[in-house]
Amino acid sequence: MTARVIVVTSGKGGVGKTTATANLAAALANMGKKVVAVDGDVGLRNLDVIMGLENRIVYTLIDALDGTCRLNQTFIRDKRIENLFMIPTAQSRTKDAVTAEQMIEVCDELRREFDYVLVDSPAGIEAGFRNSAAGADEALVVTTPEVSAVRDADRIIGLLESMNKSPIRLIVNRIRPHMVKKGDMLGVSDVLDILAIDLIGMVPDDEAVVTSSNKGEPLVLSSAPPAARAFRNIASRIAGSDVPFMNLELPDSGSLFGKIRRAIWGH
Amino acid sequence: MIKLKGMYDSMLRCIISEDMDAVDFVKEFDEVRGKGKRFLPGAKVVLDFGARPLSEELIRDIMSDLVWSSGMYVAAWITYDAATQDLLKRIGLPTSEPAPSARTNERALGGTLLLQRSLRSGQRVEHAGDVIVAGHVNDGAEVLASGHVTVLGRLNGLVHAGNNGDETASVIARSMEALQVRIGTKIGSLDRDERWWGKMVIVRVSEGSVFIDYWPAVKSENRDENAG
Ligand SMILES: Nc1ncnc2c1ncn2[C@@H]1O[C@H](COP(=O)(O)OP(=O)(O)OP(=O)(O)O)[C@@H](O)[C@H]1O
Ligand SMILES: [Mg+2]
Numbered sequence: 001m002t003a004r005v006i007v008v009t010s011g012k013g014g015v016g017k018t019t020a021t022a023n024l025a026a027a028l029a030n031m032g033k034k035v036v037a038v039d040g041d042v043g044l045r046n047l048d049v050i051m052g053l054e055n056r057i058v059y060t061l062i063d064a065l066d067g068t069c070r071l072n073q074t075f076i077r078d079k080r081i082e083n084l085f086m087i088p089t090a091q092s093r094t095k096d097a098v099t100a101e102q103m104i105e106v107c108d109e110l111r112r113e114f115d116y117v118l119v120d121s122p123a124g125i126e127a128g129f130r131n132s133a134a135g136a137d138e139a140l141v142v143t144t145p146e147v148s149a150v151r152d153a154d155r156i157i158g159l160l161e162s163m164n165k166s167p168i169r170l171i172v173n174r175i176r177p178h179m180v181k182k183g184d185m186l187g188v189s190d191v192l193d194i195l196a197i198d199l200i201g202m203v204p205d206d207e208a209v210v211t212s213s214n215k216g217e218p219l220v221l222s223s224a225p226p227a228a229r230a231f232r233n234i235a236s237r238i239a240g241s242d243v244p245f246m247n248l249e250l251p252d253s254g255s256l257f258g259k260i261r262r263a264i265w266g267h
Numbered sequence: 268m269i270k271l272k273g274m275y276d277s278m279l280r281c282i283i284s285e286d287m288d289a290v291d292f293v294k295e296f297d298e299v300r301g302k303g304k305r306f307l308p309g310a311k312v313v314l315d316f317g318a319r320p321l322s323e324e325l326i327r328d329i330m331s332d333l334v335w336s337s338g339m340y341v342a343a344w345i346t347y348d349a350a351t352q353d354l355l356k357r358i359g360l361p362t363s364e365p366a367p368s369a370r371t372n373e374r375a376l377g378g379t380l381l382l383q384r385s386l387r388s389g390q391r392v393e394h395a396g397d398v399i400v401a402g403h404v405n406d407g408a409e410v411l412a413s414g415h416v417t418v419l420g421r422l423n424g425l426v427h428a429g430n431n432g433d434e435t436a437s438v439i440a441r442s443m444e445a446l447q448v449r450i451g452t453k454i455g456s457l458d459r460d461e462r463w464w465g466k467m468v469i470v471r472v473s474e475g476s477v478f479i480d481y482w483p484a485v486k487s488e489n490r491d492e493n494a495g
Contacts, residue, residue: 011388100289130320151388151406158387162318162348164286194405194423196385 001034003114005107006238007136007165011152013123015144016173017041019209020231021120022050024140026218027235029084033115036075038106039089040119040132042097047120048088052216053078062090065102071109080221085114100134107135116238124156130163139165140200143191144174147184150191157197169200171234176205201234202246203227269295271303278311278342278365285317289325296332308338313345313365318390320348326358349391349409363393378414385420386410395431404445412436425449437471439482453477 008021018041025037038061039047048054053076059069071087078084090097103119110117121132133139139160143153153170160168172188192199206227212219219228220235226246233243270282287295300307314329321329334341342365344355352362364380378396385400388407392398398412403420409427410416415436416428422440427449429436434451443463448455448470455470455477457463469482 104290147406154405155388155407158318158348158390159320161387162285162320164288196403 001111001113001115003111003117004138005111005117005119005136006138006140007040007119007121007133008140008142009121009124009129009133009156009160010142010149011124011154011156012143012149015123015142015149016171016203016209017123017142018047018050018120019213020140020142020171020173020203020234021047021118022213023219023228023231024235024238025051025086025116025118026078026081026084027220027232028116028118028239029078029081030220030232031235031239032083033239034083034085034113035116035118036085036087036110036114038087038110038117038119040098040103040121042089042122042128042132047086048076049216050213051078051086051218053086053088054216057088060088060090061106062097064106065098071106072113081218098128098131100131103131103133103135105135124152124159129156130159133160133163133165136165139168140171141168141195141197142171142173143195145172145186145188145191147186150186150194154195157195167198169198170195171201171203172199173203174205175202199245200237201230203230203234204246269299271299274313276311278313279306279339280313280315282315283317283319285319292325292328293332296329296336299333300337303337303339310339311342311365312339313343314341316344316346316348316351318347318384318387319351321346321351321354323354326355326360347386347390347392349389352391352393364395380412386424388424415439422448434472437469439467439469441467443468443470443479448477448479450477455479 008017010017021037025035029035037047048057056076059074061074063069064071064074074087075085107117119132119136122128141153141157143149157168172191188202204226206225208225209219209227219225220231222228230246236243268284268287272280272282274280343361343363345364346352355362380394380396380398381401382392383401385402386392386404386408388405391409393411395413397414398410398416400410400418404410404418404422404424404426406423408424411427411430413429413431413433416426416438418440421442422445424445425447426438428438429451432451436450438448442465444465446456450470450472453472457479463479467482468479470477470479
């Protein structure tokens, strides 16, 4: 196997990187892929909590790097979804506990055993972002439609471009239907206009996201919530299917979606 | 990949390609030193990193494995990453494109920087001469030029034309969407609800104030309206 290694990142913090990593990992595994989610956000451990695996941590990524254990001893297998694994990190270390070289080595080792390696990284404005992104081929940039988040996303896209990640694709998270396009909220087409990268998905603001991460239960296992469907669609697009976009932004959806299609499929 | 190219005034430009992996630096430096054994010692070189950010550690490596060991003289360290420019300046290294000497007609060529890309937030271009951006200047990006600045895309970020104090410099933008434009020592500001917002405009200084006008001019009376 040679996995695709994808870093999930953002400019600003708190926009939904960890949520996206956990749900996309679960959705890809649910599609029959062998997936590992790596907590690359050293110092702020929470991927394990959102995935509901925190009670089962024995060794962390740092232990493997220290030589305390082998890398595969850090794997936690998810009991609910076959083929879903995660690698936790230590909370106590500083952001630069893992070097770029170490991250490249870890990713290369994981590449041999999985279909997808998803790396949850710290926000781009924090130290440690470059290191945790070092081993990845591709990037998913998460942003909310706020002006400040988009500006920070722009900056991180510049960094990812100069790190030669390709493709770099965008997830616009926490979109509210009937969202008023004023103040510091932007429409999805404005976000795309500014960032000029491909959109891979739009995720609605959904209370179910908060409850599911509190319960540590992957959202994508249930079928009803709109955010769950959005994450499943993104997972399918990552895997290469042409899934139509959900209609999240009313009322001028016609022109907006025309624009997004063009932005993505080039026509 | 690292490329060496001739510039004006017998200067060399060493282009460190943006998409080269940092792990390949050592090998590539070796190659450049090998190829330039005869002409690099004492040569004036512009190190061009594109938009690549450099860490302190990497700057140290470049110093020891490329600059000192090859005997080159670095006239400028060019990167569009603003944080790296600040770091280089703190260390005391030159970060702006050296101005060509006026004696040859290459001045016109060497004096204008044509940037065929958009500048993203956190990227900055500093240039002694005129700058043309064939792309957007996004919010959080900066263009500083001693001469004129033309933005063929959307201008959201900060442009400072005539940044050495030259108030004959002007700024042209295809879509003006910046709250502020600087020329020489003056600052012009614009509100979102003004009629020039989103339009193709020219900004310049006349009699000590900053003026904005449609470009090309539609009516001559628009000329004297103050941008604020
Ligand atoms: N689509 C959504 N709808 C509602 N709430 C959301 C959505 N996405 C994320 N959230 C909530 O936003 C908060 C931040 O999410 P998350 O921890 O995934 O962000 P992050 O980018 O990983 O943050 P950090 O930068 O701190 O690592 C969480 O409480 C999460 O439940
Ligand atoms: Mg997180």
